[in-house]
């Protein structure tokens with residue numbers, strides 16, 4: 001967390017391009033920012049908990065009071081929380097900067113009361129979702145509020161979009177994000193920095209697949225030869241998927257979930273696995289998607305069905321991202337620190353969608 005606080009000062013200072021040096025002399029009120037972070041970290045908001053995600057949204061909207069920004073709340077689906085869109089300078093219509101944050105976390109309700117209470121240990125603060133990404137979310141808003149309260153105008157208008165379902169690969173908001181991003185020149189994603197404060201300028205794409213095998217049940221003692229074991233077939237398929245890993249091309253596959261069978265003494269009729277795929281480029285995506293969808297069982301009488309698709313395109317570091325990173329790094333040097341980018345990471349984010357659209361998208 002101290003990384004966040006240090007970064008806040010850097011974030012604020014990074015706005016020096018707008019000649020904001022005078023107000024940057026004012027000290028940053030870290031305690032106030034921390035109180036805001038705490039206020040939304042203590043609202044548990046796993047993606048499927050609509051009430052929790054919406055309470056986070058209701059906690060964020062007041063952060064913009066007195067800034068002149070206009071908040072709009074949009075519904076998504078009945079099973080997911082709402083979207084908060086904030087136009088910081090509603091009188092300006094030119095393409096500007098879109099700041100993307102998600103309000104959901106991967107932590108189930110009850111985490112605060114059991115494994116991960118909000119707490120401070122020295123210069124570190126712990127709490128569910130504080131790192132990914134409630135801390136970054138609040139810091140971005142705090143940076144904007146600092147500009148707004150100094151009555152400065154940013155060179156480009158800023159829009160914030162707070163989404164409810166990123167941890168599910170954004171099923172209800174991908175189109176909204178893409179539509180919004182299409183009207184902007186730059187996208188910043190407030191996902192956490194990597195080790196050493198390095199920012200992410202490229203990410204792998206993601207695919208998700210479900211594979212089912214169906215055999216024939218039989219008593220394992222009485223009639224073993226009559227059965228067709230779906231688990232055995234799936235074990236071979238699991239090994240085949242493992243064999244698709246290709247580290248030299250940055251391709252990873254992982255069988256992360258498995259379920260099957262009905263009893264110890266019964267030849268298993270059904271088995272299901274879930275498969276995760278990561279890749280660096282579109283060609284690998286198509287190739288791997290085709291390979292996984294075409295998986296077959298070599299065993300007779302085993303039915304296999306494969307469903308799934310590429311859920312996030314790769315976020316390749318293109319010229320636009322390069323230019324934006326170089327600019328940010330130059331500003332950082334002026335301020336006195338070295339901004340570095342992290343090595344290619346396997347985790348996807350909503351930035352994968354916007355880079356795919358050709359909009360420069362580094363994140364801090």
Ligand SMILES: [Zn+2]
Nearest residue numbers: 102132133191
């Ligand atoms: Zn995240």
